Amino acid sequence: MESSESPSEAAHSPPIVYCDENISEEVQLPASLFSASAMEISFGSTSAVSGLPLSADCVEEFVYDLPLPHAYSDRMALALKAYKSGNLSQYAAAKKFKVPYTSLWKKLRGVRTGKKGAHLRKFSEAEEDYIEHLLLKCAENGIPLDKRFLKRIVPLLAKSKDMPEKRKTFTKFWHREFLKRHPKISQRISHGVSRKKAKEWTVENREGWIQRLSELNTDGLLYDPAGIWNFDESAFQVSEKVTTVYAKRGVKEVLSYYDGNDRELITVLAGGNAAGEILRPLILFDGKVVLASRFEGTDDKCYIGFNSSGVMDNSTFTSYIREEVIPKMTAAKNVIFLDGHSSHMFNLEFLSECMKSDKDITVVILPSGQTGKLQPMDIKVYGPVKKYWRDYLRQMTLIPTEEVTKQNFARHIVEKWNDFNMAANIVSGFVSSGIYPFNPDAVCRAYVEPVPSQLVSDLPISIANVYVSELQVVRRSLQKFLF
Known part of the structure; x- marks a missing residue:
């Protein structure tokens, strides 16, 4: 029978009493048997609980009557053990422990399931926000930066954070994910405009x-x-x-x-x-x-x-x-x-x-x-x-x-x-x-407003010293463009 109690409630409930028709006395089984440690029971063999042997059928009934664990991995482990013991079919084990049949089928055959592990981000949210701010400010000031600039910046900042050598490189994956995380930025084809002509307009x-x-x-x-x-x-x-x-x-x-x-x-x-x-x-x-x-x-x-x-x-x-x-x-x-x-x-x-x-x-x-x-x-x-x-x-x-x-x-x-x-x-x-x-x-x-002088001083430079040399190049370019 299924219990409506949660796992936490079951752990603090009185010991569960089970009576076998072949045993004349009552045997008290500890509630820990029905917690996460229940996964460690080996089906098809005997286990000693309170000094008394229990058959596989007995243990199976104990486990099956337990409230299902909340963790998916625990339920999958129980389903695998139930199928490998020969007591349940794949379909019955998946249904009993509420796991996807396809996932159980793949687990039994060694096929990797689920999403890949999350990739660690190279930079913190504040550092990526700075990169976004820099790219947008430069574009607004008429000196948009291209992919080559990021290829120089990323390894420098990664080096300043003592990252492993493999993570210091600029990769296509990081670039693609960076653009996804910052939808304000997109790669566009720039339109060359002479500074002299722009100043004349x-x-x-x-x-x-x-x-x-x-x-x-x-x-x-x-x-x-x-x-x-x-x-x-x-x-x-x-x-x-x-x-x-x-x-x-x-x-x-x-x-x-x-x-x-x-x-x-x-x-x-x-x-x-x-x-x-x-x-x-x-x-x-x-x-x-x-x-x-x-x-x-x-x-x-x-x-x-x-x-x-x-x-x-x-x-x-x-x-x-x-x-x-x-x-x-x-x-x-x-x-x-x-x-x-x-x-x-x-x-x-x-x-x-x-x-x-x-x-x-x-x-x-x-x-x-x-x-x-x-x-x-x-x-x-x-x-x-x-x-x-x-x-x-x-x-x-x-x-x-x-x-x-x-x-x-x-x-x-x-x-x-x-x-x-x-x-x-x-x-x-x-x-x-x-x-x-x-x-x-x-x-x-068709008219582009002149760039105010204060935009140059607004560019932040406090996050990493590695940006200073790059910003000096940007500042010089901005100063040339000032009307």
């Missing part, structure tokens, strides 16, 4: 740009998306060298063959309007003449230009605007946003063409050094286009009969031009830049 310059956009909006130049244009040029590679590949472990050098010249770049000018209309791209080659072979397969879907350097100049840009852009303008009022390249800003021939045109064209030059935050083509278009183009070049390395070279570059770029999804991206770029629809808040989001 002051509150005054930001407010001045918002004022300029407000004036354009008041004049009706930002009402019709079909009349809001942006053009920008970028360099495209004709070959891509893959950096991370799969290879046999231990190989020191993995060869990756590519076609063409990895240093050869071709200038491509692209653009469109806020309504999502994308014009033919301008592909600029260097040389005095353009070979007819470079036009093959383009189906007149691109505008081919050439000059002696292969870099955008006044004449090439003006020709493209005159022959390709102005004829495609349909809005009553048009505005063209351009960066401060010399072929745009100081191109009197281009400005003259805009003035002579009956399209009512206004040219606006974006703030110096801020095109990465304010120019639609830079914000949303060229990033995805370049990534897609690099992927395409990697795929072409797997085709031995086909290669991308300077001679057939135009054909390949035209074939993939519609796959770049530039129409949707340029519309998104105008929205993000705050140009169309006109949104001063979007311009404000």
Whole structure:
């Protein structure tokens, strides 16, 4: 029969009396038999309790009538002994002692069960909080730290705590668990910003740009998306060298063959309007003449230009605007946003063409050094286009009969031009830049507040002396960044 008493109550209860029909007198068995020491009883043999032998069946009844131990390990031990004695089957032992049948089955066969032992943490909670604070503060101050920094810090701090040699190393497991314990931190791709350009984008310059956009909006130049244009040029590679590949472990050098010249770049000018209309791209080659072979397969879907350097100049840009852009303008009022390249800003021939045109064209030059935050083509278009183009070049390395070279570059770029999804991206770029629809808040989001001086002194250095040298590097970098 099962008792409702707890183990602690059973230990202090009066001795339990058991009467065997073959024994004429009562034998008092100590209550300790029914405590944790009951696990030590050997089933199938005789034990001496108060000088009297007890059969296996007798002991079995004693143990089975006991309140089950609270500890899982004790119940599992009783189940194992019950099965090994031959008195209970695996299923009956698991049911009687309330342990999982599968776990009992694995225990009998020597299969390891349960969770692995808890890993000891390298650092205390306060030390890890400091590391988190340091990483976040540095990111806020414009000098985000990478994994290489942690690989230097972890062994130094571990050494200061006299840890065993095996635990001093920086491991992938510790790094993964550290990020789990500190969800405020995540690994992100940093966006390089020139300190000089960041300092130039002051509150005054930001407010001045918002004022300029407000004036354009008041004049009706930002009402019709079909009349809001942006053009920008970028360099495209004709070959891509893959950096991370799969290879046999231990190989020191993995060869990756590519076609063409990895240093050869071709200038491509692209653009469109806020309504999502994308014009033919301008592909600029260097040389005095353009070979007819470079036009093959383009189906007149691109505008081919050439000059002696292969870099955008006044004449090439003006020709493209005159022959390709102005004829495609349909809005009553048009505005063209351009960066401060010399072929745009100081191109009197281009400005003259805009003035002579009956399209009512206004040219606006974006703030110096801020095109990465304010120019639609830079914000949303060229990033995805370049990534897609690099992927395409990697795929072409797997085709031995086909290669991308300077001679057939135009054909390949035209074939993939519609796959770049530039129409949707340029519309998104105008929205993000705050140009169309006109949104001063979007311009404000592109502005990064200057770093206050007190942030540098807020960095804690009291937890471990090993951080001092690293913090000095951080402090110097922060001081350089202060506005």
